[in-house]
Amino acid sequence: MKFEPMAVRIAIVILVAGPGIASANHRNGCYKYADFNINWYNGGTGDYFNIFEEEARTDANAWDPYTDVVFTPVSAAGTTDHINAYSGSYGATGWLSLVEIQSVSGCTVRSGRIRMNQTYLDNGSYTRGQKKAVACNLIGRLLGLKNEAGIPGCMDGTNNNSFPSTHDRDVINSIY
Amino acid sequence: MKRFAVLGLALVLGVATAFAGPFASPETQTVKARVQWAEVYKTPGELVAGADLIVVARHVDSQPGRVAGDVPFTFNGFEIQRVLKGAHPGRELVVESTGGMMQNGVVLSIDDGGPFVPGQRYLLFLKAQGSNGIYYQINHQARYEIDRSGLLKGVDPADAVVAGFNGRPLGDAIETVERRVRMAL
Numbered sequence: 001m002k003f004e005p006m007a008v009r010i011a012i013v014i015l016v017a018g019p020g021i022a023s024a025n026h027r028n029g030c031y032k033y034a035d036f037n038i039n040w041y042n043g044g045t046g047d048y049f050n051i052f053e054e055e056a057r058t059d060a061n062a063w064d065p066y067t068d069v070v071f072t073p074v075s076a077a078g079t080t081d082h083i084n085a086y087s088g089s090y091g092a093t094g095w096l097s098l099v100e101i102q103s104v105s106g107c108t109v110r111s112g113r114i115r116m117n118q119t120y121l122d123n124g125s126y127t128r129g130q131k132k133a134v135a136c137n138l139i140g141r142l143l144g145l146k147n148e149a150g151i152p153g154c155m156d157g158t159n160n161n162s163f164p165s166t167h168d169r170d171v172i173n174s175i176y
Numbered sequence: 177m178k179r180f181a182v183l184g185l186a187l188v189l190g191v192a193t194a195f196a197g198p199f200a201s202p203e204t205q206t207v208k209a210r211v212q213w214a215e216v217y218k219t220p221g222e223l224v225a226g227a228d229l230i231v232v233a234r235h236v237d238s239q240p241g242r243v244a245g246d247v248p249f250t251f252n253g254f255e256i257q258r259v260l261k262g263a264h265p266g267r268e269l270v271v272e273s274t275g276g277m278m279q280n281g282v283v284l285s286i287d288d289g290g291p292f293v294p295g296q297r298y299l300l301f302l303k304a305q306g307s308n309g310i311y312y313q314i315n316h317q318a319r320y321e322i323d324r325s326g327l328l329k330g331v332d333p334a335d336a337v338v339a340g341f342n343g344r345p346l347g348d349a350i351e352t353v354e355r356r357v358r359m360a361l
Contacts, residue, residue, distance in 0.1 A: 088245040092305040093274050094312050098247070098286065100209035115247065120214045134212065141210070157212075 025171045026148035026155065028141060030107035033069075036176040038143075039082040040071035048087035048116060048135075051128070055135040055154075056085075061163040063139050067172040079103055082111040083142050085135075089118045096120050097134050099141045114138035132162035140168060144175055206283040211274070213315035220340040223317055224356040227301040229262035232322070232346070233269055235292040240276055248276035248284055251310075252292050254300075260353045270310050271302060289319045289331040297322040299341070299349060322346050 044052040056071050057064045064071045077084040079102065096117055103110040116138070121131050136154030137147070145168060147157035153165025164172070217223045224230065233254035241249035254269040273292070275285045285291065292298070301318035302311035313319050317337040320328040326346045330338035341349050 086245060090244045090247055090274075091242075091249075092303070092312060093249075093272075094213055094215075094288075094303070094315055095211035095274065095286070096214050097212045098209050098274075099211075100207050100284070102207060115245070117214075137212070 025174070026146055026167075027144055027171060027175065028146040031101065031104065031109050032107065032144040032175050033081055033109050035081075036069045037081065038069060038071055039074045039078055039080070041074050041077045041082055041084045043077060043084060043086040044116070045087055047128070048118070048131070051116075051132050051135050052085045052087075055132055055162065056083075056139055059163070063136070063143065063164060063172070066164055067169050068176050069143060069172060077113075079111040083139065084111065084113045085115075085138075086113065087116040087118055089122075090115070091117075091119050093117060093119070097138055099138050101142070109142065109144075112142040114142060126159075129162055130159045133159045136162050136164065140164060140172075143172055145171060205281070206285055207278075208285050208287065211286050211288070216315055217317060217337050220337055220352065221356050223301055223314070223337050224261065224353055225360060226303075226314060227261060227318070228304045229264055229300075229302045229311055230260040230353055230357075231256050231264070231269065231300050231302070232258040232260070232297065232350070233300060234297045235294055237294060238292065241272055243279075246278060247274065248278055249274055250276040250291070254298075257297070258350070260350060261357045271300065272305065272310050272312050287331075288313055288316055293321075299328060299346065320349070 040056055042049055042052045042056070055062055057073070060066070063069055071083070074082070084102075098115045098117070099112065101109050101112045116131070116134060120126070121134070133154050137157070140155050145155050147155055148167075149156055151165045151167050153161050153168050154163060155165065155168050215226055217226060231254070233256045236253040236255055238250050238252050241251045243249070250273050252271045252273055254271060256264060256267045256269050273288065275291065276283065278284050299320040299322060301314050303314050304311055316331045317335055320330050320341055323329060328341050328344055328346060328349055330342040332338050333342040
């Protein structure tokens, strides 16, 4: 059997059952970007553009200023060290948001995509704060975290907190 | 119909290959995305109450559906064998699911249990998309395969609601669902 070099492969991605380390520190397996410099493409529309910006870069406790990761805004979606963020009315699908690792080499994420479904989020049932919490959670997942109940923060899965917890920050800083 | 069956097989093979590990063939790349569900229930009773339509149905075929912002959807055809809640005219049922072949040839699958298997029977908890007659699976708690011995197999048995149905005989589950429907009337 011939194995192609991992660096040139776009590997198959399984977020749930991927290789890796268990969740004592609520990491999502071993997945992480290559380093702390990550290209940030914001394809959100309307206020969702602002929500993504606030959660990624501009709020005082957004992922970029609050942790060691550095988001570099880029004008187009990409596949090299990218987070690509989108919003849209995807219809009555059952889901509020979707996160996917688009390409990965071993444990190293090359690009990921997050989506917020305005069909639900704009139906009057969700506050702006809850939308921010969803955006914060999506970014945290791509950075390498999974939900962990009990620690107030956007990774607690409640949609009540629109900021990373100090625990989230510490875990992120330990892996980047 | 043959086209639908071929697509369904492709989706099944794609996901099966994904689970084979990182050295699987690149020709069948599958991206498995995770979603945050709009509604997640704490009890089986809430799940029954939240569904517009609850059925026992056999999956017949699948065909590509709409594409919204690069997200592909799939229309899944079912033959209804029993309606436990709600009303649906006829025996044919269409359930839209998120996932399918994306423009770059990669298959997108979400954590709803993946592609339906043709010929497989399911217990499904569904919501109506609107007035178009199409339904969608509410969440990961809303789908149970029925194995040959009539036992239910849920998507995530660690979930408390799924655990309430997982491994139980279909007849027991039907009795539970119908009792809760009667209680709600």
